[in-house]
Amino acid sequence: MFSLMARHGYALTFALLLAEAIGLPFPAAIALVAAGAAVAAHALWGPYVLLAAVAALLLGDTVQFWLGRYMGWALLGFLCRVSINPETCILRSAESFYKRGKVTLVIAKFIPGVNTMAAPLAGSMKMRFWQFLRLDFAGALGYTLTYLAVGYLSRDFLAAILRGFHAAGRAMEGVIVAALVVYALYRVVQYRKHRMYRVVPRVQVQELAARLASEDASHVLIVDVRSHGYYDSGGARIKNSIRIEPNNLEEEIKNLPKDKDIYLYCT
Amino acid sequence: MLREKGFNTFVIVGGLTAWRKAGEPVESVPENDLVKLPTFS
Numbered sequence: 001m002f003s004l005m006a007r008h009g010y011a012l013t014f015a016l017l018l019a020e021a022i023g024l025p026f027p028a029a030i031a032l033v034a035a036g037a038a039v040a041a042h043a044l045w046g047p048y049v050l051l052a053a054v055a056a057l058l059l060g061d062t063v064q065f066w067l068g069r070y071m072g073w074a075l076l077g078f079l080c081r082v083s084i085n086p087e088t089c090i091l092r093s094a095e096s097f098y099k100r101g102k103v104t105l106v107i108a109k110f111i112p113g114v115n116t117m118a119a120p121l122a123g124s125m126k127m128r129f130w131q132f133l134r135l136d137f138a139g140a141l142g143y144t145l146t147y148l149a150v151g152y153l154s155r156d157f158l159a160a161i162l163r164g165f166h167a168a169g170r171a172m173e174g175v176i177v178a179a180l181v182v183y184a185l186y187r188v189v190q191y192r193k194h195r196m197y198r199v200v201p202r203v204q205v206q207e208l209a210a211r212l213a214s215e216d217a218s219h220v221l222i223v224d225v226r227s228h229g230y231y232d233s234g235g236a237r238i239k240n241s242i243r244i245e246p247n248n249l250e251e252e253i254k255n256l257p258k259d260k261d262i263y264l265y266c267t
Numbered sequence: 268m269l270r271e272k273g274f275n276t277f278v279i280v281g282g283l284t285a286w287r288k289a290g291e292p293v294e295s296v297p298e299n300d301l302v303k304l305p306t307f308s
Contacts, residue, residue, distance in 0.1 A: 200270060203277045205289040222279075235301070237294040239282060243300050249268060258273060265279040265286065 009035055009044040013050040017144075021060020023116045029147050031259035042083020046152075050144055053072040055141035057109070058133070065132055068120025097121060105135035207261055221260040226267055238265060 013035050013114035032053060037046040096104045096114050108118035118139075122132050211220060222241035237243070244252040256262065269276045279286065287293060 010301045038308075075284075121304070172298075199288050201277050202280045205291060208279060209291050210287065212277050219288050224283075226283075234286075235296040236293040239294045253269065253272060256269075256274060260275075262269060262274050262276045263279050264269075264276060265282040267282055267284065 009038050010048055012026045013049055014056045017053050018060045020062060020115075021057050021119075024039070032144060032147030033151035033154075036148040037155040038151075039148065040152045040155035046148070049148065051143075053144040053148075054140045057137060057144070061136050061140070063120035064116075065127075065129070065136075067122040067127070068123025071120075072124075078228035094121065094234075097125070102127070102131070105132065106142065108141040109139050110146075117257070124186075195201055203263065219260050220263065221257065222263045222265065224266075225264050241265070 013031055016026050016031040017028045019026040035049045035053070036045060039049060041047045055083070096108070096111065096118075104114070105118055105122060109115045119132075119136065122136075208220070208222075211217065222238050224237045224241045224243045226243075244256070281288075283293070
């Protein structure tokens with residue numbers, strides 16, 4: 001990353017930050033730290049790096065803002081599906097807007113998960129474009145300057161780490177292999193957890209519809225477990241279903257009848 | 268969790284999307300169930 005940064009610094013900074021701004025999982029903060037170190041080493045010129053980074057963030061965020069304005073929940077849902085935790089994704093971002101209001105845009109880039117969602121949420125919430133641009137510019141500038149400064153100030157430290165990596169080649173291989181093993185174990189645990197969820201019986205729509213049309217319908221309770229973030233004005237749900245908030249299941253469960261079969265659904 | 272607590276629980280395959288595609292009835296989400304996001308307009 002550091003040698004790449006020294007050679008193609010401006011283009012790389014622009015590309016990585018644009019990629020992050022449009023929601024792709026790229027290490028933009030690391031790129032900025034590397035660029036900061038390159039500036040300290042006089043391989044890059046600071047103002048150009050700053051310009052490339054802020055321009056990329058503003059371009060990506062502006063695209064997201066207008067997509068959010070015209071696509072609304074469809075885009076937010078898509079962005080959340082590709083995130084690590086889809087269920088909390090919109091909630092976390094929306095709650096940030098609830099708590100902090102417009103200032104969210106200024107700090108969003110420092111909060112994983114919220115950073116990708118802030119611009120499209122602002123668009124879907126009908127924020128005025130020039131207001132969005134002002135706040136987003138402040139956020140982009142703060143984010144870029146912070147990480148560039150980290151790279152600039154820790155140049156010697158980063159160089160020492162790189163020298164350490166070269167000197168401790170074998171040890172590093174061991175660390176990388178260990179990290180891969182830990183990651184593989186984590187994936188196995190996740191897989192087993194999801195297998196456990198599959199134990200819950202699944203029914204086809206036709207099967208449930210037939211039961212609802214029979215005399216047995218009174219023993220059926222259909223429950224909507226979409227989180228409230230997925231609701232939008234004019235939203236629909238299965239007729240006669242009730243809603244429970246999955247993030248508050250401990251409390252919600254107290255009101256559920258045990259003498260009925262519960263059919264859960266989401267989007 | 269529901270099953271652990273003794274509820275007889277099932278999951279509808281395909282969720283609301285499959286329900287709609289099958290032409291089964293839906294209703295509007297009641298106003299008091301909606302949690303509206305703030306707007307800045």
